[in-house]
Amino acid sequence: MRRCALMFATCWMLIAVGAFAGDNSSSQADVAPYRFETFRFSDAPRQVIGVKYRPGDARSVFPLGGLGTGTVAIDSHGQFTHQAVANSYRPVGGVMAGTGFTIRAECDGRAVEKPFSEMARTYLGHFPIVDIEGGHEEMPVALRFRAMSPFIPGDARESATPAAMFRFRAENTGDKPVKATITFRWNTPRPHFGRKSKKASLYQWPEYKVVEERRARSEDGAVALAVTLESAGIREGCAIAALKGPGVRVFQPETTAEGASPDVITVAAEAELPPNGSAEFRFVLAWYYPQALDSFQKFVGHQYAHWFDGSASVAQHVAERWDDLAQRTGEWQEAIYDDPRLPGWLKDQLVNSLYIFARSSCWIKDGRFTMSESFTECPIMETIVCRFYGSIPLAMFFPELEKNTMRQFMRHQRADGAIPFAFGTPEKWDSPYHETQKILDSNEFILLAWRNYAWWRDKAWADEVYPAVKKAFAFAKTLDTDGDGLINDELSKQYYDQWQFYGAGAYTSGVWLA
Known part of the structure; x- marks a missing residue:
């Protein structure tokens, strides 16, 4: 161990x-x-x-x-x-x-x-x-x-x-x-x-x-x-x-x-x-x-x-x-x-950025593990656009907990394949909503599933998540409303959610291309 x-x-x-x-x-x-x-x-x-x-x-x-x-x-x-x-x-x-x-x-x-x-x-x-x-x-x-x-x-x-x-x-x-x-x-x-x-x-x-x-x-x-x-x-x-x-x-x-x-x-x-x-x-x-x-x-x-x-x-x-x-x-x-390749400030950040494991995590009695976006500033349970980057240490340090959370996204996947933006707010686990930043949600789920398999090489996990990945991919394709190969919607629900942009955003459409 x-x-x-x-x-x-x-x-x-x-x-x-x-x-x-x-x-x-x-x-x-x-x-x-x-x-x-x-x-x-x-x-x-x-x-x-x-x-x-x-x-x-x-x-x-x-x-x-x-x-x-x-x-x-x-x-x-x-x-x-x-x-x-x-x-x-x-x-x-x-x-x-x-x-x-x-x-x-x-x-x-x-x-x-x-x-x-x-x-x-x-x-x-x-x-x-x-x-x-x-x-x-x-x-x-x-x-x-x-x-x-x-x-x-x-x-x-x-x-x-x-x-x-x-x-x-x-x-x-x-x-x-x-x-x-x-x-x-x-x-x-x-x-x-x-x-x-x-x-x-x-x-x-x-x-x-x-x-x-x-x-x-x-x-x-x-x-x-x-x-x-x-x-x-x-x-x-x-x-x-x-x-x-x-x-x-x-x-x-x-x-x-x-x-x-x-x-x-x-x-x-x-x-x-x-x-x-x-x-x-x-x-x-x-x-x-x-x-x-x-x-x-x-x-x-x-x-x-x-x-x-x-x-x-x-x-x-x-x-x-x-x-x-x-x-x-x-x-x-x-x-x-002890690694000589890293500058001191980066070593400090790699260690101290992990504080969110203590401050923002929930592991409830029925076994579900989740992270809040922030209990104080923006309390939302498991925002997928945040976990897209934030789950890197979880997948590396505690892969079973990463699988645990990904299974919850699979359980909340809509019939048409849409992956939820989050499970609920502020502390809710069964109130998913799918329309917020939907241009990113399903695509990021697909990339998370691919990332985890690339790191773990766990074929059983790949077999388990693959059906949800296919459904998410099919839904994401429907968001390309003008047939140019870039997904979009009427008002681009892009990553910077306080700003409104029309058309295809370079970042959000780029996640789709990935």
Whole structure:
């Protein structure tokens, strides 16, 4: 499986080599004050080419989450933001108040405590990993923080784990012993109706502990696991886990922070750091919201509900497989970062453009996998003119999911052969529409089918898709209304859909000629 994953990553890289062969010039972004640089790490990926930002300078936030699981983001201050784990397709609010990490250092009878957001100094994203360096002049502790969610080409199952992994490496930079404590707090997103809370439970396994918050609806008393927004039926949510490392003690602290409420769950770990000594702290955020709804308010659920029965089982799964998940998530990037033919800016883009797998994917319980054009700007489920280019990494990294989506287009193919523009809007899977940009839709489906066969050499797949290709081709021919060999319609539904052109468009007709 690892060889398969690296093969896919290399193919994705070679496409860029073909497109940019011989171009070793810098991009427009590769200018002061930020430049693409090479950074070294002790674990995979051991080399990263990217841009380190200062807190507040990065305009984008970094999504954490798996295929179709929902996401929560980390900003350049190390703050949690844009929460969308609880079946809200569009992120809820901004920075999550009461959520995040707190660092406490006790040295020589003096204690200093700071939120991690006040300690962050640099921010480096390389999807699905973000690295933050931190420190503060008032405490003799240097921090290296890594956040990630499993993303493993060739392994869709592990890549769809509803969890995020957080690792701190704390180093004593002084000449006296330091007791370091890291606390993780998660503030429950509030639903649109009242509810009552039950006390958090602490589960213990041999090498780690999980704090699991329980919630109940005030109307009917149905109990669910941890952090959730309003959802139908039984709702189960977010678990916090801390893994026990050498010399690290894990415990559930008293909730005494100002403004704390029953909606905040906490877990903490501490370690004694000798002068120049260090310790590693690991945390897991896991969530479980099985009752996702579509835009008709009908149940669609999540694929991950087939594999887990609650947030605690998600946390346990990640905790037990931490090293393997982290290694496989990091190593595929090395095929890109270590290639001498690619300029740094292109390596960065090949890695970070994959963020849409976390942010825009849906994998519902009946097995259907789809991508939204954008949950926030233009929420349409599986726009074929977007997937014409955007599905390249899906076809390479997760071919079974690419087949999954293509089969949905085949199922929604109209009797006359027309391929739909999309499956529905905003979050609908069975409301296809066929008249939008129809000059492109069927042609692009044909080319996608050909592309996939050319890459996979899967004859069984070719036999399966061929009847739909023939029907789509027959329909596309009917759009040549003047017999000149170029398809068109009364008002060219071309790729730039805000502009109206009459006649045959060079791009749209060119797709037909291809």
